[in-house]
Amino acid sequence: MTFASPTRILLIEDHAFTRDGLRAAINLETDLRVTAEARSGEEGLEVLARHEVDVAVVDIGLPGIDGIQTCTEIKRGWPAVRVVMLTAHDLRDEVFAALAGGADAYCLKSAQSDLLLLAIRAAAAGSAYLDPQVAHHVLGGIRAPDTASPLTAREMDVLRLIADGMSNKDIALRLGVSVSTVKLHVQDLLVKLQAADRTQAAVKALRRGLL
Incomplete structure (x- = not known):
């Protein structure tokens, strides 16, 4: 019997404590595996040049080039890599900027780990995911053009x-x-x-x- 390989995940997060927590939560799952990490957008792009990655989990508030620009660069250089944007803020402009930058999923850091895992799996499967707490921004934009x-x-x-x-x-x-x-x-x-x-x-x- 053959088993599917776990989804390979790159964490791009500048805070070590948050990165450790994300890694621990993800690696508890048998179908997900953190295979690479970076502390900045620039470092993340360098890592992508050396590692095969399926999903990049990107903090929106990175030092240097921010998460949105990092997402844009990932989509330009590695279009097959799916991007989950992670943020501490429920800000309308950030949501739309992330979507415009090509993010496949958007999740709040304050969300329970189950929602982040759901976002990663949805992105890996080629679907989109919006944290329920920010979905109203997009729905508002659609309903009131x-x-x-x-x-x-x-x-x-x-x-x-x-x-x-x-x-x-x-x-x-x-x-x-x-x-x-x-x-x-x-x-x-x-x-x-x-x-x-x-x-x-x-x-x-x-x-x-x-x-």
């Missing part, structure tokens, strides 16, 4: 692909247009959404119910 979108249909296409973490080159290939055309669409949608960059544009679009 702004009025009509200021974006054209093609700008919305570009925005959706940005939210999926795609680069301008990838978007150009997907839509069958030139990179310069994509850049023009990105510039236009940034102006219309009054966003400073691509990530902020995706966050604002999520908050307004456009995505």
